[in-house]
Amino acid sequence: xxxxxxxxxxxxxxxxxxxxxxxxxxxxxxxxxxxxxxxxxxxxxxxxxxxxxxxxxxxxxxxxxxxxxxxxxxxxxxxxxxxxxxxxxxxxxxxxxxxxxxxxxxxxxxxxxxxxxxxxxxxxxxxxxxx
Numbered sequence: 001x002x003x004x005x006x007x008x009x010x011x012x013x014x015x016x017x018x019x020x021x022x023x024x025x026x027x028x029x030x031x032x033x034x035x036x037x038x039x040x041x042x043x044x045x046x047x048x049x050x051x052x053x054x055x056x057x058x059x060x061x062x063x064x065x066x067x068x069x070x071x072x073x074x075x076x077x078x079x080x081x082x083x084x085x086x087x088x089x090x091x092x093x094x095x096x097x098x099x100x101x102x103x104x105x106x107x108x109x110x111x112x113x114x115x116x117x118x119x120x121x122x123x124x125x126x127x128x129x130x131x
Contacts, residue, residue: 066123073116080109 034056041048087101 066119066126069115069119069122071119073112073114073119076112076115077109078112080105080107080112083108 038048038053038056083101083105087098087105090101091098
């Protein structure tokens with residue numbers, strides 16, 4: 001039984017590494033393709049519009065970082081709530097599991113609150129009407 005759980009844990013971490021590595025590889029290839037397009041335009045001697053260059057080299061397409069932080073905070077808060085429910089179910093099989101999961105969910109909920117507050121602070125400090 002121990003070998004099966006070890007293989008399962010290894011498979012999970014391997015999957016996670018492949019997903020993260022694949023995302024990084026995709027982003028690198030996308031940026032490389034955009035730069036290759038600009039390079040070919042320059043080499044061909046065509047006139048390049050500065051707005052097009054800015055659009056292609058922009059690192060992020062979303063200018064609402066405060067909203068992203070708030071959404072991440074809300075999702076993380078609900079993950080914390082889900083961990084409490086999971087702890088309740090696990091507590092039926094192992095009495096100490098509920099207490100442990102309650103602590104873990106408290107940690108996750110605290111991270112969610114921090115993300116949400118960071119989003120609110122970012123929205124407040126990046127307002128246009130501030131002096």
